[in-house]
Each structure stands twice: as structure tokens, then as C-alpha cells.
Amino acid sequence: MPEVVVIGGGIAGIQASLDLADMGVKVYLVERKPSIGGVMAQLDKTFPTNDCSI
């Protein structure tokens, strides 16, 4: 199985990891902080759908 390292666990890193995993690629998602989510996890709602950011 091909393997990929994604550096950064914010929304971009998470989405890239998910898409790669969906394609059957083994992903190592590396995040400096204790939890993934990045800045987006600190937001309340996102425009324009008012979806909860986290």
C-alpha cells in the first residue's frame, strides 16, 4: 500500500488525509499540537451556512 505523510492537522491537512485515505493510501497525519483541527477548531460558526466550525 502506498504511504503518505501529511504535515499539519488543520482543515487542509485533514481533508487531504481523508481524500488520500479514501483512495486507499495509508496516511500519517503529523500535528505539532496535542489535537488536530487547527484554527478552524477555534472558530464558532462558519459563513455562510452557519455550520458549527468544529
Next chain:
Amino acid sequence: MSPEPEKEMKGKRDKPEKGSPVDRAGGESRRQEVDAAPAGEIRIGAFICNCGTNIAGFLDAKDVSDYARMLPNVVFSRENLFSCSEAGVTDIKNAIKEHKLNRVVVAACTPRTHEPLFRAACEEAGLNKFLFEFVNIREHCSWVHKGERDIATQKAKDLVRMGVARATRLEPKEEITTDVKRTALVIGGGISGLTCALSLARRGFMVTLVEREKELGGLLRYVNVLYPSGVSAGTFVASRIKEVKKSSRIEVLTSSTVQNVKGYIGDYVVSVSSKDRKSRDVNCGVIVVATGANQLVPEGHFGYDGKKVVSQLQLEGMLRQGKLKSKRIVMILCAGARIRERVYCSKICCMTSIKNATLIKKTVPGASVHLLYRDLQCYGVANEEAYLGAKAMGVRFVNYSLENPPVVENGRVRVSSPLSGREMSIETDLVVLASPLVPREGAEVVSRMLKVPLDENKFFLEAHVKLRPMDFATDGIYVCGTAHWPASVSESISQALGAASHASIPLTRGYVKVEPIVSELVDEEACRGCGMCAAVCPYGAVEIVETDKGPKARMIEVACKGCGVCAASCYKRAIGISHYTDEQLDAQVRAYLKGDE
């Protein structure tokens, strides 16, 4: 199997004895001593989400949770601060195991974004994910009944009661697996379609690229240079066209249009008719819509005549061919955009104008350029630099208002600027109007054929603005570039690569799983094969087949979207919708009508 919900509901509400299990705090199970759910026993866990203050700020989630615990078949309930957080999901998983739950109801934000998460939680705890029921108390209660706490709380209780009634009758389901043909069809041969086709081909998939015009290249064929690189648009797009033509995996069909689309993800059949070729069917697994946009010809705006008052695209042509003779140029932005008839901002026209203004200042000695704007969109480092550069070079930026727009007269433009408070009269040889990108005329036809939606401005509408920006809600169909919304060249390329990436997920796997929410022939005896269902199905998912019992309806599960039109049209009531059965919906309605008293 399940007890009469109505009766039991009443009984429980009437006598919640002190010290009885339902009275316990903390949502403990009433039957903790039970090791395994006896066969046929329904054990529902209800989780009410506070969503911080998004829900709990407008209704009493604790009250709803206490209420849920008293409903028939509910053995556990709890309010959660954030049900979707890791703690919340773990809580659900633990409760499933601890309390032997065999149905889960979550009352929270919206199934659109969160149903997959909670379904997955059920699955990970060993519960079939179709035994999960979502109750939408954010959009249906807290959002629409702000400032009416009691009403919102009551409605949440009603919805939870209905959800519990349906959950009681849910059945385990398996997703439908279907093979995916590993080929793609890209509609549109502009920069987006070219880029997407190339990306898919490089991943090893065969691609058919359909272009309506005789030539590939789209709008870029008429553009002079690209900003901020200054690269010739013609040279740039020509290099992409060359690569596409060289690729052994891409078949290019020019002067061709899509006539008809049948099938579903993994197995689409697209009829393509060509001017210079015989019409034929293309069989493909996925479809990408890259049909692009047009620049609005600004007829009726600021005296547009196509000669002395031209569009930016016409100016691009003059610059490209070295035919610009004018020295005193006035550009008017938002020509036909952000007005009552066309409310949206086309996003790229500010930078196109700044690009051309700068170019004129650089290449035409002694040229003067006035740029009349309402607001300026110069997002990003490169764009901001280009704006500042234009200013430094002497491009005059003059602000105007919608209420008091510039007036173009013979050889003059009169404008009053709210910022400076001055009235100006600018002498000019050429007025250039920056008009917005507008959808292609063919967009509606493509939208109808593919059964994918357009937004209120007739651009294609994605499945979710943030979570699925390049996908349509219909599986296996993707969108990129200006067909979706005005975009710069670099944005179009990013989107094209994104669409190719997403499209290659099913192509790489070779199979997809489809929701089993489909129509089914629930009463074969009753079916008389009249064909009404097949006639009304918008997806070609019903066919009438000859059986030993006579003609009968047969469902093509993977093509079915579960809309229910066939079931509604069947006068013999022979058709039902799986996972939304009459019994389940009936139970919901009865639970509502019964009230909670």
C-alpha cells in the same frame, strides 16, 4: 414485537414514581441488570446536544433529555455539551455497549454535516448504522424559534418523540455496492476542463473531453496576458491543449455536445453528438462539469457601443493584437454587476481592470488611465501589490456610488466621487467597461440532463459550500472552474485539480457504496406492471419486466435516489421506500398527533 407506543407513552408520563428508574438523575439505565437485550426488545439511547449555546441557548436541552427518558423504549438519555466532539462520540459508543442499546437517537444540529459521524460511532460500537436516527433541533428549533424558549423546547420534545417512534421501527440495512467503470467524461474544454482531464489522465484513467466549440481553450483564447505572472494567456492555454492532444488517455471531441445522460455513479452512459462525427454513447464512471462562463456583453450599460465604449474582453483583444490607439482611457467597474438585476460580485473584474490599466501605463507612452470603482476586490498578496503598483504608476482610482453612477458622454465621462466630494469631468478616447462573468446559456440544459442544481444566478450549485465544494449532491458528478462561480485562472486550475482528485476516489477504488434508501417493490402481488412508476421516475431507476406472474416493476437500486415519486404514484401501494417505510413515517406522524399528554 414492540409495545404499543401510544399506550406506553401515556402510562409512563402519568406515573413517574419517586425512586423509580425514570426518576434517576444522570441518565442511568433503568435496566442495568440486563446483560443482553432480549430478542425483539427495543433499547433506544437518546442523546440531546447542547452544541455549547447554539442549541441550549434557545431551548432547554436538559428538559428535552429528561423528557426523552420517559418515552417508550428509551432506556437511556443524556444531554451532551458537544455530541460531535471526541468525548461526545465516545460517550455514545460507551452507552451503546453499557446499556445494550440497539437504536440510537441524536438530537442535534443537522444530518447534512453530522449524520455520517454518528452513524460511524454506532458502527464502531457494533451497531448497524441504519439503526441511527437524527433529530434536527438546531435548524428546526433553536434557529427558527429564537426568543421563544418554551415553544422551541416543546417542539424539540415533539421532534424527539417522533424520532424515537421512527427509531423503534428502524431495521438494519446494508449499503449497496456497485462497480465503477474506470473512465471519466469531462464537459468543457476551457482551462478547467483541460486541467482536470490532464490530471485524471496522469492518474491513469481514460478521459473523454467534450467541447462544444471547434477549438479547445475556452475564454482564455480571447485574453491577452494573465496576472500576476504576465504570461501570454494564448501561449499558456496552447501548451495545455498540446499536452491534452498528446495524451494517449484523452479522447477529445470538439464541436460536440452532450445530448442525453443515463445511469449512475460508476456506470453513466452519455450520448454525445458531434458536428463532424457520428453521434455516439460514452460509457464512463464519473462526469466532471467544466462548462465555464461568459463575459457579460454590457449592452445598455454606460453607453456601451462596442467601439468607443467597449468591454474588458474587447480591450484584451486590442492589447493582444497591438491595436490599442487610445491614450486617454476610462475604466468603469461593476458594469452590470452588483445591481438589482444581477446582485453578485464577479470577483475577477477588479483585478482584470488593474492588470490592463497597469499594462497600458507601462506600454503606451503618455497614457492616462482613470479607474472608476464602487469597491475594490484585491484579496491576496499579489493582488494587493498589483493595486499598489498601479497607483504608484499613476492610474487614477476614482470612487463612485450606485446611486450616482458615472455618465458617459461624447468624449467625456462625468463622475461624482463620494470620497473626495468632487464632481469630475474626464476627457477620454476609450471607455472600458468591466462587466461580470455570467453563466453559459447551455448551463440549464446540462443541469437538467445531469439532474444537478443551479443556484439563483444559474451557476452550478455544489453539494456543500465548504465540505464538498467540487462535488454535486449526485454521486459521481463534479464541478470546477467558472461553471461553478466566477474564478481567476489560478482558482480554476486549483478547482480542476480538486475535482480530478475527488473524482479519482471512486475511480481508484473501482467500487462505491450507495445509501440503501431506495424504492422497493414491497407488494409484488399488488403490482400490475402498469408502468406509471417507470414513467415518473426522473432517474430511470424503474423498469417494467416480464415475469412468470406477468409484468412487474423492477428497481435499479444504484440508480435510485430514494425520492419516492414512484411510491407516491403507485395506486396499488405496491412500492415503498426502504429506510423510510410507510410504517416508520406513520409511527412518526402518530407520535406527533398523539402529543405528550
